[in-house]
Amino acid sequence: MQHLLTDQQQARYAACREFVAQNVEPFADAWDSEQKLPAAVISLLARSGYLGGSLPAAYGGQGWDIVTFGLLNEALGRGSSALTGVLTVQSMISMALLKWGTDEQKQRWLPPLAKGEMIGAFALTEPGAGSALQSLTTEFTPAPGGDALLLNGRKQWITCAQLAGVFLVFGKLGKQSLACLVPRATPGLEIEPIQGLLGFRASGLAKLSFSNVEVPAANIVGKPGFALSHVAPVGLQYGRISTACSGLGLLRGCFEASIAYAATRKIGEKTVGELGMIRSLIARMGTDLEAGSFLCHNACRSEQERAPEAFEKALTAKYFTSRAAVKAASDAVQIRGASGCHESSPVARYYRDAKIMEIIEGTTQIHEELLGKMFVGRAGRSGN
Amino acid sequence: MTSVNAAAADAIRETVRHFILSSINIPNLDADDNLFESGIVNSLFAVQLMTFIEKTFAIELGPDDLEIENFKSLNATTAFVLKKNGQQAG
Numbered sequence: 139m140q141h142l143l144t145d146q147q148q149a150r151y152a153a154c155r156e157f158v159a160q161n162v163e164p165f166a167d168a169w170d171s172e173q174k175l176p177a178a179v180i181s182l183l184a185r186s187g188y189l190g191g192s193l194p195a196a197y198g199g200q201g202w203d204i205v206t207f208g209l210l211n212e213a214l215g216r217g218s219s220a221l222t223g224v225l226t227v228q229s230m231i232s233m234a235l236l237k238w239g240t241d242e243q244k245q246r247w248l249p250p251l252a253k254g255e256m257i258g259a260f261a262l263t264e265p266g267a268g269s270a271l272q273s274l275t276t277e278f279t280p281a282p283g284g285d286a287l288l289l290n291g292r293k294q295w296i297t298c299a300q301l302a303g304v305f306l307v308f309g310k311l312g313k314q315s316l317a318c319l320v321p322r323a324t325p326g327l328e329i330e331p332i333q334g335l336l337g338f339r340a341s342g343l344a345k346l347s348f349s350n351v352e353v354p355a356a357n358i359v360g361k362p363g364f365a366l367s368h369v370a371p372v373g374l375q376y377g378r379i380s381t382a383c384s385g386l387g388l389l390r391g392c393f394e395a396s397i398a399y400a401a402t403r404k405i406g407e408k409t410v411g412e413l414g415m416i417r418s419l420i421a422r423m424g425t426d427l428e429a430g431s432f433l434c435h436n437a438c439r440s441e442q443e444r445a446p447e448a449f450e451k452a453l454t455a456k457y458f459t460s461r462a463a464v465k466a467a468s469d470a471v472q473i474r475g476a477s478g479c480h481e482s483s484p485v486a487r488y489y490r491d492a493k494i495m496e497i498i499e500g501t502t503q504i505h506e507e508l509l510g511k512m513f514v515g516r517a518g519r520s521g522n
Numbered sequence: 523m524t525s526v527n528a529a530a531a532d533a534i535r536e537t538v539r540h541f542i543l544s545s546i547n548i549p550n551l552d553a554d555d556n557l558f559e560s561g562i563v564n565s566l567f568a569v570q571l572m573t574f575i576e577k578t579f580a581i582e583l584g585p586d587d588l589e590i591e592n593f594k595s596l597n598a599t600t601a602f603v604l605k606k607n608g609q610q611a612g
């Protein structure tokens with residue numbers, strides 16, 4: 139895979155892996171246990187430029203390419219899925235705003251998002267609308283006076299909502315979908331932290347409740363009627379790429395932990411790695427890692443080239459790595475035996491976090507439905 | 523419409539038609555078929571079509587371009603692309 143990367147991409151990946159080794163891996167289990175990310179690590183992430191990596195320099199970002207974005211997600215995902223979740227949602231809101239925000243919105247919101255002075259959250263999912271986005275019930279109505287909207291409704295499972303300074307909220311204005319920026323300090327917005335998650339426990343998930351929240355019409359992103367067809371998909375595309383690459387990082391973590399253990403742990407006169415059945419598990423893990431690397435690279439490069447097939451490539455990569463991560467994490471625990479079942483071992487955290495990868499940014503089943511339909515639809519057409 | 527613009531319009535229309543027909547499972551597509559009301563362009567395909575138009579015709583869409591009228595049919599999309607490129611369809 140390395141041969142597909144430029145020297146600059148390799149250097150940034152190496153720097154991020156070093157960042158993770160120093161600042162993330164030694165602490166990730168504690169964050170998971172405490173169900174909270176310390177402000178200091180968010181600051182470090184911001185100071186390293188990672189939170190604004192994909193945004194143009196004109197807005198305070200780094201202007202890095204999307205392959206680099208994928209590599210950063212992989213490197214961070216190796217250390218902490220929960221911390222990578224911050225980069226995921228920051229990119230989702232930033233890139234949707236970069237594409238569909240007005241000049242005024244971009245000037246106001248992108249610099250603090252790029253520098254990590256403000257964390258954003260993508261408020262799409264509702265208690266009754268996860269995969270079925272057309273079922274959103276969060277409602278915008280015109281406020282008396284004309285230049286503002288009133289927002290009512292509830293959101294759930296919103297990653298980073300505990301930390302966010304601004305939310306990109308999706309709902310309906312009459313029969314039209316609408317996306318709107320809502321600052322955290324707006325009266326009528328209540329944020330209730332969600333504790334006790336299976337995985338991604340430190341990602342700051344929360345429920346949001348909007349009760350007659352007044353937001354200026356100038357905060358509308360895109361136009362009414364285009365929120366679900368054009369605004370959300372830009373963010374979700376970055377979400378899928380980020381999750382695919384983060385899952386790849388988790389898979390790498392499982393692989394590296396497993397080969398290290400297999401090479402040193404003795405059973406009688408033999409190491410675990412000399413056992414054929416363990417070699418089989420590690421062979422599948424290593425092959426999935428190699429395959430996932432290519433799929434993620436392909437997804438990132440397609441998005442970088444703005445290829446129409448970028449959507450399909452991101453779906454494919456996310457579908458593959460999330461499932462492979464679940465399998466690898468399960469096998470990594472199996473290889474370690476009892477010690478893999480204790481919170482002192484990172485593979486126990488990998489095991490719980492991996493399952494979340496199969497659910498966020500589109501469940502495995504939604505991916506199968508979409509990809510199956512796309513693949514079958516190719517029958518009889520040119521270029522398949 | 524000048525002959526140059528007419529030729530450009532034809533080329534744009536056929537390019538977009540070919541992309542849609544190679545992406546969506548429909549047998550044919552007339553120039554005035556409504557892409558949204560017919561369900562040809564749904565929320566999953568809208569961004570793919572937008573990305574294709576941006577890349578193929580070297581234009582960048584922004585929030586002001588988000589109007590159904592700009593993309594409701596092959597003819598509407600053709601007129602929009604010409605307008606963005608500083609030409610008039612007619």
